[in-house]
Amino acid sequence: MISYRVKLQDDDGTVLVTSPDFPELVTFGDDREDALSYAVGAFSEAIAARMAHRERIPPPSKGKPSEPHVVLPLQVELKVRLYQNMDELGVRKADLARKMDLHRQEIDRLLDLNHATSVARLEKAFRALGKTLDIKVA
Numbered sequence: 042m043i044s045y046r047v048k049l050q051d052d053d054g055t056v057l058v059t060s061p062d063f064p065e066l067v068t069f070g071d072d073r074e075d076a077l078s079y080a081v082g083a084f085s086e087a088i089a090a091r092m093a094h095r096e097r098i099p100p101p102s103k104g105k106p107s108e109p110h111v112v113l114p115l116q117v118e119l120k121v122r123l124y125q126n127m128d129e130l131g132v133r134k135a136d137l138a139r140k141m142d143l144h145r146q147e148i149d150r151l152l153d154l155n156h157a158t159s160v161a162r163l164e165k166a167f168r169a170l171g172k173t174l175d176i177k178v179a
Contacts, residue, residue: 042112042118043101043112043113043117043118043121043122044101044110044111044112044113045084045101045102045110045111046060046061046062046101046102046104046109046110047059047077047080047108047109047110047111048060048061049076049077049109052069055069055071056069056070056071056072056073056075057076058070058076058077058079060080060087060111061102061104062099062101062102065087065090068080068082073109077109080111081111081112081114084111084113084117085114085117085155088113088121089154092152092154098121098124116154116158117154119160119163119174120151120152120153120154120158120163123152123166123167126167126172127170130171132170134148134149134152137166140170141165141169151163151166160174
């Protein structure tokens with residue numbers, strides 16, 4: 042589970058959300074719960090922008106357990122981990138497309154955080170990188 046710390050600041054009835062891990066992330070809501078729900082989408086957008094620019098996705102920074110956190114949706118987490126593994130292994134989209142016998146556009150969709158991708162397809166991509174998925178339910 043990827044969980045990023047956030048800072049919440051009450052600003053005249055609006056709750057502002059920022060992240061120490063993503064300085065570009067700023068969103069808000071009417072109250073704490075509303076702000077945190079918007080933060081999930083804001084993280085997805087910030088991550089998608091970094092992926093589009095081939096930038097590193099930072100790991101969550103350490104903090105106090107009492108600090109507020111935003112948990113990425115499972116589909117986003119899987120795609121982030123795939124992107125990070127590709128980066129660590131020096132595998133480009135074209136390389137992964139060849140390994141999976143797919144067109145490059147299909148790899149673009151595979152990494153698109155807004156595109157629903159089957160777990161089987163993601164699992165196949167990880168296998169092409171020599172990795173396996175290990176999902177635990179807690």
